[in-house]
Amino acid sequence: MTDGQDELKAQFAQWRHYVQRRRELRQSDAEELEDHLRGSVDELVAVGLRADEAFLVAVKRMGSLDDLSREFAREHSERLWKQLVLTGETDSPVADTRSRRDLLTMAICATGAAASIKVPELFGMSFEEDGAFYRPNVGLFALPWLAAFLAWRRHATKALIGVLLALFALGAVAANAYPLTDDSQSVVLTSIHLPIALWFVVGLAYVADDLRSPRRRMDFIRFTGEWFVYYVLIALGGGVLIAFMFGTFEAIGITPEDFITQWLLPCGAAA
Template sequence: MDSNNMVIENIANPNELERLFREDPKAFKKAFAHAFEQTPDSPVLAVWYERLHFKEAANTEKDFFLQKDFLLMGILAILAGISTRIIFHFVEQQAIAPVNLAFGVLPFIAVYFVYKNQPKKYVLYCLAVLFLISGIYLNMLPLEYTDSIILAYLHLPVFLWALVGLAFTGNEYGKDSMRLAYLKFNLNFFVLYAGMAISGMLLAAITMQLFSFIGLNIEEFYFSNIVLFGAAAIAVVTAYVVSRNLKLAKNIAPYIAKIFSPLVLATLLAYLIAVIWLEKNPFLDRNFLIAFNGILLGVLVVTIFSITESGSDEKKNISDYINFALIVLALIIDSVALSAIVFRLSSYGITPNRLAVLGVNIVIWANLIWIMLSYLRFLRNKTGPSTIQDAVTKYLPVYGIWAAFVIFAFPIIFN
């Protein structure tokens, strides 16, 4: 967004002003400051000034714990904890697969977003049907750990993550700005959840130590009930906190992204140098190829989150060059991995694992190419940063489609 004139250009378009504010509040405020200096007598800008600088009275927070969305969050958190504990019971009895634990958390987060966004009926029905079908289909599969079924289990969280994204975006699921907001939500969610989880682990350690002093060993009970319940419930609470735009997670996430990007780049360079020095060969070493793909996924995640937290400022900075270097390295890794997978397919034949790894590498490779080309144009001053974010957001459904294909097609094809 042009901080000099974008607000002024749309001063007669309230819908566009609202969209710009929701898309990037920080950039909007910077643009508004310039606009208000130029036209302080504008009644439209006067209203926006009051909105941006309004201080709520202290007594408005007294009813915070009685707000509907807070009460709903509390109910959903309790239901998530109970559901997860029930599912875990059947997992312990080996009646269902452990991946079913995802159904103890993600549907409840989706329900909260549905309540918050009030999507149209066809979006609501689509969510309900897809959650139901995936749960039924997953548990109709034989409880056997064959390659195709394991792949279906591994891809289920990705598919459910895409469904939660649909609930998050609601009626605006086709808008890139909403997909970008969902990516930002994920980064803030994981940062805040990690902090809560560490606090929970410290509390668990202290609690068990205190009970051990009086001769009671509560470790098994505590982890099977309290910790499991808490882990599921806190996930819903974290989703609520982040979606409310509370400052705790919102202020930390950009710094986490900026700190980790150079660290990952340095680590990756050192690792690749060591790989070449020790003459490791992903074409022959299966475990090394798996590790190579794990590194690729990690780099992709760090890069995407760094891009989503970069905002829409037109100015380039060192983080952009670090991200570009990370993408180039990731492309090198992915190209080597693709070559190794094709070699193993031609040499040893087709298996579910090899085909799945080939597919996901092709999906990631195409996305990395798109992001790299967008970044290259941005660094050469031919486009703005929004084209980079488009390369991320417009491609997101492809990951969900691939995950759905592996979940529903692989067990049928290979069994």
């Protein structure tokens, strides 16, 4: 009996070590999983199985650890970077390929957003002289690319993709149907409310894999808050780096003001 208990402890130690290697799980999540596994083992031992047999059956019943770690990461410690990058089976070649594909797609979308904000300049517009155009349309430069990535990541249906395209097109029409001057109150109202409306379109792409799930909608609310916090932190860090870069180039007699204001700031903010 003692040997069986010692073997069971060793099996739990090995399982615990493997679980703790999963970066998706916090310590409290791993402990909750272990408690669940121990409860299952105790139940199986109570009905006559040996300890080592009970452990193997209990682990099998729990299913794939990758699936469990993904579910726990989403339920208990969902964070923005995990939602966008988390792919699960981090030790398998298939998962490694999928992770690289996700990262490449994310980079393409970020590049597309950065390039989009420069497209109007091809038609003779500029930030200084055409503020009445840029302010209402600011959300249309970046948010469609974010929605595209989420829709791709969530395997959105063709029908939903069509709805997303139609809603973004409607936003573009609403922002540009009537020519407005810089001092128009409509410019201010559109600049405030259109990005908010388009963010709900992004939310539709976010819940594309389970449109009827209340949990997914709550996840999007959490995603929104964390996105805002991370965006502000990145912006503050970027501001410090820009100031450092500006001072460095000024010290050697180069003024990078045009590059910073015309390229780095707008493209970086969009990406």
